[in-house]
Amino acid sequence: MPRTKPDTPSFDQMERRALAGLLSEGGHAIVDYEGCAIPLRFDREGRRDVLVVSFHGAVSATKRPPPVFVPPFGDVTSPVHLAISDPLFLDRVDISTNWFIGTERHPLQDLVHSLVQEALDLLKIDSVIFLGGSAGGFPALFHSHRVPGSVAVVGGAQTVLTPYRGSLLAQELWPGLGDAESLADHVVTDLPDLYGQGHENLPIFLVAAGDRKQLSGHLYPMLNALEGAGSSNYIVNVDYWGTPGHAGAVPGHQLRRWIAAAADAAADGPDAVLARYHELRPRPERKPAPFRKGRSAPPDEPERSIVTAEADELALARQLRDLTIAKDAPR
Numbered sequence: 001m002p003r004t005k006p007d008t009p010s011f012d013q014m015e016r017r018a019l020a021g022l023l024s025e026g027g028h029a030i031v032d033y034e035g036c037a038i039p040l041r042f043d044r045e046g047r048r049d050v051l052v053v054s055f056h057g058a059v060s061a062t063k064r065p066p067p068v069f070v071p072p073f074g075d076v077t078s079p080v081h082l083a084i085s086d087p088l089f090l091d092r093v094d095i096s097t098n099w100f101i102g103t104e105r106h107p108l109q110d111l112v113h114s115l116v117q118e119a120l121d122l123l124k125i126d127s128v129i130f131l132g133g134s135a136g137g138f139p140a141l142f143h144s145h146r147v148p149g150s151v152a153v154v155g156g157a158q159t160v161l162t163p164y165r166g167s168l169l170a171q172e173l174w175p176g177l178g179d180a181e182s183l184a185d186h187v188v189t190d191l192p193d194l195y196g197q198g199h200e201n202l203p204i205f206l207v208a209a210g211d212r213k214q215l216s217g218h219l220y221p222m223l224n225a226l227e228g229a230g231s232s233n234y235i236v237n238v239d240y241w242g243t244p245g246h247a248g249a250v251p252g253h254q255l256r257r258w259i260a261a262a263a264d265a266a267a268d269g270p271d272a273v274l275a276r277y278h279e280l281r282p283r284p285e286r287k288p289a290p291f292r293k294g295r296s297a298p299p300d301e302p303e304r305s306i307v308t309a310e311a312d313e314l315a316l317a318r319q320l321r322d323l324t325i326a327k328d329a330p331r
Helices: 014-026 109-125 134-145 162-168 180-184 189-194 210-226 252-268 271-278 304-329
Strands: 028-031 034-045 046-055 081-085 125-131 149-156 202-208 235-239
Touching: 014 028, 014 034, 014 109, 034 109, 046 134, 046 252, 081 109, 109 134, 125 134, 125 252, 125 304, 134 149, 134 189, 134 202, 149 235, 149 252, 189 210, 202 210, 202 252, 202 271, 210 235, 235 252, 235 271, 252 271
Parallel strands: 046 081, 046 125, 125 149, 149 202, 202 235
Antiparallel strands: 028 034, 034 081
């Protein structure tokens, strides 16, 4: 997963020293970059050949005081992890998300790109996986597109910002901009359009089967764009993990399993990642509980392996055989 060199803007010596201190010690810091205070958390325990860069989704500042981060993986076998919190939330408690696009004064799409490149240089890591769910999936897909050979692992990602332009076009954030078209002249707001022009990264999309608005409004436009570009370099995982709707419908352990598979195999292409993901899936031997009407499905109920299913079928066949022999035996 090779990476690109930083474009503009670039870090000065003081900014680079502050970022280097965080990456050396781990923990939390607010790094001032181009006048923008960006909250960061670095989890330094883990494999150091891959960096995961994560973006949180929509949050309520009244319920979760900023800064807000994607939780740590809590697993030393996972890659090291740089979590980024949207700096807008340090000043505004009335906005739940701004998709990390920034403001007219602080164009975050460019600032974060340079920050990630600087972190990779300091860590001497060449492979990067971008992670995000829902509104955080938008910046993960955007920044992965800017880094050829990288991977994006996203859960229920928002890919088109036009439906949300009411909150997006707050005049105090982008003075002088009055519609989505003028904003699109300054920042990327339509990922299907971006990916439809071609891509050199590997996006991995996770969407819950019951999240119908997400499927029709965000995943399908992306797949149409990828198909139109003639791309086969992507993976789609649509399943039902026990939670209906959108919020929390894609469990974190599923995202982490795809991260592990991508970290091991992305250099060999999407089919290798699929094979590695399959190897990492647990193979429980217990049978699922029988379904009863009115009972909610347990989250991510494990499937029986093929071996277990065949053993059950053979056991049933033997029972039928014994029953038949006993019935036909002379009395």
